[in-house]
Amino acid sequence: MPDHDLRGMIGPPMQDVFFTLSGGNADLVADAIAHYRDRYARVGLYENEVYPGIPEALATLAQSHRLFVCTSKPHNFAIPILEHFDLARHFAGIYGCELDGTRADKRELLAWLIEREHVEPDTAAMIGDRKFDIAAAVANGLVPIGVLWGHGNEAELREAGADVCLSEPDELAGFFNRPTNAG
Numbered sequence: 388m389p390d391h392d393l394r395g396m397i398g399p400p401m402q403d404v405f406f407t408l409s410g411g412n413a414d415l416v417a418d419a420i421a422h423y424r425d426r427y428a429r430v431g432l433y434e435n436e437v438y439p440g441i442p443e444a445l446a447t448l449a450q451s452h453r454l455f456v457c458t459s460k461p462h463n464f465a466i467p468i469l470e471h472f473d474l475a476r477h478f479a480g481i482y483g484c485e486l487d488g489t490r491a492d493k494r495e496l497l498a499w500l501i502e503r504e505h506v507e508p509d510t511a512a513m514i515g516d517r518k519f520d521i522a523a524a525v526a527n528g529l530v531p532i533g534v535l536w537g538h539g540n541e542a543e544l545r546e547a548g549a550d551v552c553l554s555e556p557d558e559l560a561g562f563f564n565r566p567t568n569a570g
Contacts, residue, residue: 401459402488424486432464437472438536440556445477447560455504456481457497459519480504493523501527514559515539521547532562 401420409415448454454477458465462483469475482500484491490499501508513524516537524531525548533544533552541552553562 444556444559449477453479493519494526497523518547
């Protein structure tokens with residue numbers, strides 16, 4: 388599969404990805420997910436790389452804002468990854484779906500996070516690199532902020548409803564610390 392086709396597989400719920408990759412064969416999805424998670428739990432968790440500038444941006448933002456992670460990745464993978472890369476300390480909470488697919492839709496997961504953490508949507512933003520992040524922000528009334536250092540592109544993010552697209556992690560603190568922006 389060409390790289391540009393694989394890029395589209397990053398971000399959606401895993402059940403959707405494996406359904407697509409299996410050619411729509413629902414019988415293969417559960418086995419594919421089990422095999423993927425087996426390897427991911429042993430090795431894949433630590434094959435990630437932190438984008439340059441992210442630790443500094445998070446440290447700066449965490450001084451003046453409550454930060455949360457809202458990921459389609461199961462929380463029992465997201466938490467160890469963030470701890471391994473020493474990023475978990477910047478977040479007030481880390482939210483991911485359940486292994487059974489509960490809250491795999493980012494819109495639903497973000498709504499759950501908002502309710503549990505008593506977040507006022509009109510004073511908050513969702514930062515993301517894929518259309519799923521932006522769609523979740525729009526659906527839940529948060530300011531949708533696209534970032535261009537991830538897997539999406541500006542056209543995808545704007546089409547999904549991003550108010551702004553930032554090019555570099557060091558732009559985050561400046562954007563959110565302006566008096567006229569949500570945070």
